[in-house]
Amino acid sequence: MPNTNIQTGQDWGTVNVGRASAGRVAVPKTAMGVTRAKAMGLVATQEKKFGAGGNKSAHTASVNAKKIEESDELKLNKVDKSLSKAIQQARMAKKMTQKDLATKINEKPQVVGEYESGKAVPNGQIIVKMERVLGVKLPRPGKKPAQKLSAAEGATKGGVVRGGPPKRR
DSSP states (O other), X not given: OOOOOOOOOOOOOOOOOSSOSTTOOOOOOSHHHHXXXXXXTOOOOOOOOXXXXXXXXXXXXXXXXXHHHHOSTTOOXXXXXXXXXXXXXXXXXXXXXXXXXXXXXXXXXXXXXXXXXXXXXXXXXXXXXXXXXXXXXXXXXXXXXXXXXXXXXXXXXXXEEOOSOOXXX
């Protein structure tokens, strides 16, 4: 008779996989269930979490956020009308569309549209790219041309002699 090796040391007991009620503790869901569980000694303590039970912060603005919205300090500079007209005229002179200009400066067509409509926040790098492609000098935003002083006004400003040592010759 042949010898068959049967291993008898393995545990082939049933294993519960998934949601089984074996070993689970029932959590009371109502106030009456909680008081009943406390009376039986099943619930030790109940904690009230701060701010729990709602998404209140997502729907109401805080006082600080309102102050920021109301302040005038966060007003961003928009593109000047002279710049937007200059871009549009130079683009039309080259017979380019906004999309053509945008692809040549590696930007989205919406950016060119915002610059021409005056809604964009000016970016010096984009303006330089446009100047190169269009071949024109565009007016820079925020920079005001400096007033040139004559020789007589250079020494005195408003009738007051400026201080300092005399110049060497």
